[in-house]
Amino acid sequence: MLNFFPRRQSAIAKAVATLEAYGVKPAVRQHLTAFLQESDSRELYHANPRRIAERLHLSEREALRVLVTALKEGILSLNWDIQCPMCRGIDFNPKSLYDLRTNHTCPRCHTVHATDADEQVRITFSIDERLRRLGREADDPNFRAKVDAQYGVVSGHQMLTLQTFRDFFPRETIPPNESLTIRRVAILFSDLAGSTALYARRGDSRAYHLVRRHFDLLFQVVDSHNGVVVKTIGDAVMAAFTAPADATRSAIAMHQQMEALNQQLQLTAEDRLILKIGIDVGPCISVTLNERLDYFGTTVNTAARVQATSQGNDIACTETVLMDADAASAVKDCPRLGNAMSLKGLDAPILVYRIELMKAICTKASDV
Numbered sequence: 001m002l003n004f005f006p007r008r009q010s011a012i013a014k015a016v017a018t019l020e021a022y023g024v025k026p027a028v029r030q031h032l033t034a035f036l037q038e039s040d041s042r043e044l045y046h047a048n049p050r051r052i053a054e055r056l057h058l059s060e061r062e063a064l065r066v067l068v069t070a071l072k073e074g075i076l077s078l079n080w081d082i083q084c085p086m087c088r089g090i091d092f093n094p095k096s097l098y099d100l101r102t103n104h105t106c107p108r109c110h111t112v113h114a115t116d117a118d119e120q121v122r123i124t125f126s127i128d129e130r131l132r133r134l135g136r137e138a139d140d141p142n143f144r145a146k147v148d149a150q151y152g153v154v155s156g157h158q159m160l161t162l163q164t165f166r167d168f169f170p171r172e173t174i175p176p177n178e179s180l181t182i183r184r185v186a187i188l189f190s191d192l193a194g195s196t197a198l199y200a201r202r203g204d205s206r207a208y209h210l211v212r213r214h215f216d217l218l219f220q221v222v223d224s225h226n227g228v229v230v231k232t233i234g235d236a237v238m239a240a241f242t243a244p245a246d247a248t249r250s251a252i253a254m255h256q257q258m259e260a261l262n263q264q265l266q267l268t269a270e271d272r273l274i275l276k277i278g279i280d281v282g283p284c285i286s287v288t289l290n291e292r293l294d295y296f297g298t299t300v301n302t303a304a305r306v307q308a309t310s311q312g313n314d315i316a317c318t319e320t321v322l323m324d325a326d327a328a329s330a331v332k333d334c335p336r337l338g339n340a341m342s343l344k345g346l347d348a349p350i351l352v353y354r355i356e357l358m359k360a361i362c363t364k365a366s367d368v
């Protein structure tokens, strides 16, 4: 097959070579080139990222980063396919986040349903037609259904929580006055304890430098735990994760990174950077605010209120977080104390746990 389309083959190879500038490793570029050149056309039309991940010998998250980079270079196009909850038919029309609406009408059975970014919206990739024009045979619903059944799908919400996507496509947003339903998101808030005093003691520029370093570390931790930093507010960070266990593991790693930084800078007891962290998990909506993808709803408010109960070097979280077996197992060795609390803005008291992490932080800070 290789010899029939020499021009196409070299165009693909040339396009994939540009990914070197983004740090995509030679072996990955080689696998991607072969995948795009040699695959059956059905593999390249609304292709399931999980199957591509297998072809590239990468984890799902690593593959998504590479695919989004290829999207930026115009090698692939991204589709926001919507599966109808009634007839299971798939709407291929949305070509960008901007094409999604609060309610979606199925083009096949005309059912109107809320657009649910973690259930009905799934992302797929197609090869750009300038690199390889696909024939009609590429569109094979049975083939795609078989692949989806075997691998599972990547939800639209997973793309929203991919930092690379937000970094490369800051203009990809949900239209004004529209929102997407998110069934389950873990929201984490962190804040620096005593930062006002830190600024007063250290002076603005030195304190700001410390706060910047703390932000850099937290951004890396969130990204490496499959999450995304939604925004910073003063010295606080708001992050989102599709799985609560990623949020709890991220919280532990954040504390460890702060402890390592404190040791590295030999900060005195009163200058040590100490984080207060709160987590909640539940449904919310995603919207665009200030030209940025943001989350709204009770889960976000609760996470913020719960964070305010943290005393430092701990994780404050709701009972719902610990009801997730993976999230609970991440902190199973840490002492915890549950308290029914009435939090500002919430109707009924809720059970808030304070998980003490001192031992977990100190035993691992030297490794990070």
Ligand SMILES: [Zn+2]
Pocket (backbone or CB within 6 Å): 084, 085, 086, 087, 088, 089, 106, 107, 108, 109, 110, 111
């Ligand atoms: Zn339908």
